[in-house]
Amino acid sequence: MFSARTRSRKAVLAVAALGVASLGLSACGGSSSSDSEPVGTADPNQDVTITVDSFGGIFANYEKAGLLDQYMEDHPNVTIEYSEVQQESDYWTALATKINSGSGLADIQPFEISRAALVSSQQQDVWVDMLQTPVADQLEEETDAAVGAVTTEDGAVLGLPTDSGPMAICYRSDKLEEAGLPSDPAELAQQITDWDSYESVGEQYAEATGGQAWMDSVGGYYRVLTSVEPVRNYDEEGEPTWETNDTVKPSFDRAASAAEKGLTAGLSQFDPAWNTAMNTGDFATIACPAWMLGYIKQQAGDENAGNWNVLPLPQELGGNWGGSFLAVPQDSPNREAAVDLAAWLTSAEAEADEFRQGLAYPSNTVAQEQTTDVTDEYFNGAPIGEIFSTAAQAAPNQPLGVDDGAIDQAIGDALTAVEANGVAPDEAWQLAVRTINDTVG
Amino acid sequence: MAAHAPTTTAEPPAGRPPAQAPPDLVRRSRREGRAYRRAPYVYIAPFFLLFGAFGLFPLVYTVWISFQEYRLGGGDPEFVGWENYTWLFGSPSFYNSLWKTLTIGLISTVPQLLMALGLAHLLNYNMKVRAFFRVSMIVPYATSLVAATLVFASIFANTPGGLMNVVLGMLGIDPINWTNGNWTAQIAIATIVTWHWTGYNALIYLAGMQSIPKDLYEAAAIDGAGRFRQFLHVTIPGLRPTILFTIVLSTIGATQLFTEPFLFGNGAEGGALGQYQVLTLYMYNIGFEIGRLGRAAAIACVTLIIVILLVLLNAGLAQLRTRDKGQPLIRRRSASTRKASR
Numbered sequence: 001m002f003s004a005r006t007r008s009r010k011a012v013l014a015v016a017a018l019g020v021a022s023l024g025l026s027a028c029g030g031s032s033s034s035d036s037e038p039v040g041t042a043d044p045n046q047d048v049t050i051t052v053d054s055f056g057g058i059f060a061n062y063e064k065a066g067l068l069d070q071y072m073e074d075h076p077n078v079t080i081e082y083s084e085v086q087q088e089s090d091y092w093t094a095l096a097t098k099i100n101s102g103s104g105l106a107d108i109q110p111f112e113i114s115r116a117a118l119v120s121s122q123q124q125d126v127w128v129d130m131l132q133t134p135v136a137d138q139l140e141e142e143t144d145a146a147v148g149a150v151t152t153e154d155g156a157v158l159g160l161p162t163d164s165g166p167m168a169i170c171y172r173s174d175k176l177e178e179a180g181l182p183s184d185p186a187e188l189a190q191q192i193t194d195w196d197s198y199e200s201v202g203e204q205y206a207e208a209t210g211g212q213a214w215m216d217s218v219g220g221y222y223r224v225l226t227s228v229e230p231v232r233n234y235d236e237e238g239e240p241t242w243e244t245n246d247t248v249k250p251s252f253d254r255a256a257s258a259a260e261k262g263l264t265a266g267l268s269q270f271d272p273a274w275n276t277a278m279n280t281g282d283f284a285t286i287a288c289p290a291w292m293l294g295y296i297k298q299q300a301g302d303e304n305a306g307n308w309n310v311l312p313l314p315q316e317l318g319g320n321w322g323g324s325f326l327a328v329p330q331d332s333p334n335r336e337a338a339v340d341l342a343a344w345l346t347s348a349e350a351e352a353d354e355f356r357q358g359l360a361y362p363s364n365t366v367a368q369e370q371t372t373d374v375t376d377e378y379f380n381g382a383p384i385g386e387i388f389s390t391a392a393q394a395a396p397n398q399p400l401g402v403d404d405g406a407i408d409q410a411i412g413d414a415l416t417a418v419e420a421n422g423v424a425p426d427e428a429w430q431l432a433v434r435t436i437n438d439t440v441g
Numbered sequence: 442m443a444a445h446a447p448t449t450t451a452e453p454p455a456g457r458p459p460a461q462a463p464p465d466l467v468r469r470s471r472r473e474g475r476a477y478r479r480a481p482y483v484y485i486a487p488f489f490l491l492f493g494a495f496g497l498f499p500l501v502y503t504v505w506i507s508f509q510e511y512r513l514g515g516g517d518p519e520f521v522g523w524e525n526y527t528w529l530f531g532s533p534s535f536y537n538s539l540w541k542t543l544t545i546g547l548i549s550t551v552p553q554l555l556m557a558l559g560l561a562h563l564l565n566y567n568m569k570v571r572a573f574f575r576v577s578m579i580v581p582y583a584t585s586l587v588a589a590t591l592v593f594a595s596i597f598a599n600t601p602g603g604l605m606n607v608v609l610g611m612l613g614i615d616p617i618n619w620t621n622g623n624w625t626a627q628i629a630i631a632t633i634v635t636w637h638w639t640g641y642n643a644l645i646y647l648a649g650m651q652s653i654p655k656d657l658y659e660a661a662a663i664d665g666a667g668r669f670r671q672f673l674h675v676t677i678p679g680l681r682p683t684i685l686f687t688i689v690l691s692t693i694g695a696t697q698l699f700t701e702p703f704l705f706g707n708g709a710e711g712g713a714l715g716q717y718q719v720l721t722l723y724m725y726n727i728g729f730e731i732g733r734l735g736r737a738a739a740i741a742c743v744t745l746i747i748v749i750l751l752v753l754l755n756a757g758l759a760q761l762r763t764r765d766k767g768q769p770l771i772r773r774r775s776a777s778t779r780k781a782s783r
Contacts, residue, residue, distance in 0.1 A: 089708075093729045096514025100734075115514075118732070122515025266599075271707060273600060406731045409710065416713035420621040423714070431714075438532050439731050 038132040039328075042336040044077060050338050052082035053106035055091035058162060058324055059084050061359040067350050071341060078337060088112050099126055105329040107338040110162065113323045114408075116149035117234075117400040119158055128328040128335055129156035135343035141366045145397040150325055159325025160346040161363035163354075165289030166391035167227050167319040169198075170296060173380060174307040175284045179208035185311050185382065194314050195225070195254065202263045205284055213265030216277065216286040218255050218415040220269055224287035225251035227319025227395070233408070234401035240440070242407055243433060252411060252432075256418045256425035266419055275299045281307075289321040290361030290388050297358075297378050310382035318394025323363055361388050368392055403440045410435040506738035513732035525739035535740070537715050538723035539747075541627070545702075545719060546695030549631035554687060557639050558680075561646035562672050575647065578640035590633055590704040597629040597705075605629075620706060626716045633701045638694070642687050649683030650676060685755065692751050696744065697721055720744050 042048075052059055059082040062068050068080050085091050092115060098104040105126075111119055119127070130136060139147055139157060146161040173183035181204065182188045192198045202214030215221050226232050229247040234240055242248040258264060265283040267274040277283055278299040286292065288310065296308060313319065326342040328335050344350060351362035352370045362368050374385030401407075414432035417423040423431070507525055509518035529535050564575055581589070596604040597619040606616040619625045653676065661671045677684075699721040702711055709726035711718025718726070720740065728737025 089730065092514070096732065099514050118512075118515055122512065268707070272595075273598065403731075409730070413710060413713040416621075420618065421714060434533065438534060439727070439733075 039128055039134070039339050040336050041134050042340040044075065047077045047079075048334050048337045049079040049081060050108065050334055050341055051106040052080065052108040053091075053095070054082055054084045054108075054110050055088050056086060056112075056324070057084065058110050058360075061354060062345055062350075065350075065354045065357045065359055067345060067354065071344055078341070080341065099123065105332065107332045107334045108326055108328055108342055110324045110326050111159065113146075113149055113325070113400070114405055116159075116325065117402045117404060119327070120150050120152045121402060124152045124154065124156055124158065126329060127158040128330050128332075128339060129158065130160055130339070131155070131157050133339045133343075135160075135339060138343055138347060141348055141364050143363065143365055143392070143397075145320065145395065146323060146325075146363050148397060149400055150327075159327040160342050162324045162326055162346055163291065163322075163351070163360035164363040164392060165291050165320055165322035166361065166388045166395055167224055167313055167317075167321060168288045168290075168384075168387050168391060169224075169285055169311045169313065170288035170292065170379070171285040171309055171311060172281050172283075172307055173309040175209075175212075175281050176205070179205045179284075181205060181208070183309070185309055188311055189314070192311070192314050198314060199258055199261070199263060202258075202285075203261065206262065211262065213283040214263040214285060215258065216265055216274065216283040217267050217269050218259040218264045218419045219412045220287040221258055221264065222251055222255040222411065222415055223321055224313070224319060225254060227321050227398075228313065228317040230396045230398065232398050232400075233404050234399045236399050238399065238401060240401060240403070240407070242436070248411070249429070252415070252429060253425060255415055256428065259415065259419040260425065264419055268416065279304065287321075290384070291322060293376065293379065293384065294359065305378050306380055308378065309380045310376070310384055310387055312387050313391065316390070316394060318391040318396075320392070320395040320398075355385075361392075365392075406439050407436050410439070503738045503741050506735055507742050509735045509738075511734040511738075513729060513734055515732075518735070521735065525736045526743075528736060529739050529743065534715060534718070534723060538711075538718050538720045541711070541715070541717055542696060542698070542719040545627050545631055545634075545698065545717065546692070548627060549634035549698075550688075550691040550695055552631075553635040553639050554642060554684075554691060556635070557642035557687070558646055558677075558684075560639070560643040561650055562676060564643065564647050565650045565676075575644070578643050580640065581637050582641040584637075586637060586700050587704060589637060590701050593629070593633045593636075593701075594705050597632075620712065621716070623714070623716045626705070626712055630698075630701050630705055630717055633705070634695075634698065638691070642691070645687055646680060646683060649680045653679035689752055689755050692755060693748055696748050696751065699725070720747075 059068070063082075068082075072078055072080060085094075092111070095105075095109060095111070130139060138160070142161050143164070146164065147157060150159045150161075151157050171188070176188070177183040181201065182191065188201075191201050199214075205214050206212060226247050229251070231241065231245055232247055233242040235245070265277060267277055267283070276299075278286075278296055279301055281304075286296075288296075293310075300308065326346060328338045328342060332338055346364065348362070348364045348366035348370065351360075351364045352367040354360055355362055355367070355371050356374060358376065362371065368389045372385045372389050374383075375381045376384045410432045413435070414423075414428040417428045417431065418425050506518065508520060508522060510521045510524070511518040560578065564571065564578070568574075598604075598606070599616075599618050599620055600606070601610070601616040603616075603619070605619065609615075609617065617625050619629050657675050657679070658671055661675050666674065698719050702717045702719055702722055703709060703725070706712055706717065709718070709722045709730055711722045711726075721744070724737050724740040724744065727733050727740060
């Protein structure tokens, strides 16, 4: 009786101790910081399996382009195993959770440019500094914007850029023709000389088609408007200036007024309904970073081949939307081999090869110069190599910030509220300001 | 062992008990007694070990995190005291999500339990292919919630081609922008919840009804009570504990509603104006989309407290009502039955 009672008390104590101990353990787990020691050259004679955890078709494209097979052929000791999820947000959540818990990372983990600010400010202990590797030279072929995005305060570069998303406008040439508008890009470019005329041509289109939508979404229009400006949500010093700078509010106002004029289709990007609309032609134009071409082909299908075309941004503007980086964890047991593979996949040769096969557009400037002659049959033979390399050169080097995602999300919601809920633009802006200050502050 | 003097035989080797040695019998029985007393703890140990690892530890850890500034994917936790909580109680989105949780909870739980009660009453009668009807009740519950939500999301599509809008069009009603409207979005989500859980609750009620003595119904029938009056005055009082159980479960379920609104809106924002951003969506949004784990943990802790308060409130209300009416009601009716049959 007596001993039973003591024992039960002991059991309670043990459980409590367990709780406290595991709490202490996990508290320490987060702060493992390894010194960034230089990475050596990969040993060509040692068998190695490089694991990759990826998203959004990055490695599926490498496989489609035959790059993975080619690498394994050239390096018989290497086996590449990759797994991939479609949604970047799902991928990032899983990746960030693994980083927080301190285990479970693959040998190569890509991340998207919108996460670059967080990565370079908070994860410098996690990733290999590419400058401390045998492939550091290759970074000189990359744009300052891409390299700058993943450079830490101490000057370490935490990833190798895979691709970029220079901006253009894609449009349904068949729908424009039906509406009595020029369907040839050169003629259309004479009518669309700035954003105002882009909108007024849209009004003509709506009139001729009985009120059909000119743009796919208000969010896409806001995206292209902000992408061509020198700064977005943050200034060079990393201070958030979105509330007062010359980019965010004016772009918001312009996009909101386009929505009020009924120029947008009321769709959310990457929604199933938006995918369908690409096929049915419920909208005529869409802000088109290079990677959007592949997305359109996939969603609009073979039956729409030749119905699409590509128009450069007016006024020789250039902007960038998206792009990713290949990063290698410092704790990876195969980091020499992983760095070598990542460098090869992001080399001028491999990136140019990939783009020629109709896949991702290069971030590597040498590859961009090598591919200016590329055209795309699906888009009426549009000279996409020329269009995108011009846009990439004109694209500003925008400073990024840790809370870009939250800010963009709130502004996107406010624009949707204008478009779909009939909220007045001023009121929607106030709402966005309140939400951002609430979540970011 | 102590009581025996060492006389003839030597001590047997340890661990092998001799046949007739009283000291070892004592020892064995003592050992057995100890094992006997220990056994229950060993039996329940697996549960408590698992509970410690997957229940208690996450709970304690969440409370700890809620006092830290801790970002997803970067940096170490940093103690900030009550800052996450002061932020939370100053956040308009928090009050919005509380309100949405309440309204969606009400418009899903109340019709759902009423319908379940009615269905269970009907199923309790003798009828042909009764087993078929009973089993079919559980089909929505057995369906994958994710699949069902995706199907419902396309039924409640905003386009004129969405099934619900087609049906409304036949009735001469203009297409509704389901996801963007405040109440329409909430009603659509409540419909999914109701569809999923009604059959489940109906079966629980059915089980409860079958434990009500048949003679009560017979007595009521003799008394001239129709089926509706039997339902009102025999079934409902008899089901009171079961009803309380389902209300508690549904309340917890409503507070933890996540899958339906999350998949309905393709993300944790719950609509551009937060039309259906319930508490758990808000927590996910802050924790995993915006990446502020400390704040999300604070929301989790507040949610836990809210659930506990709600359950206590439910239990208190039910007890109050049972004490006031429940037991006497049945007794009074049977008394009057006796009077009438005389």
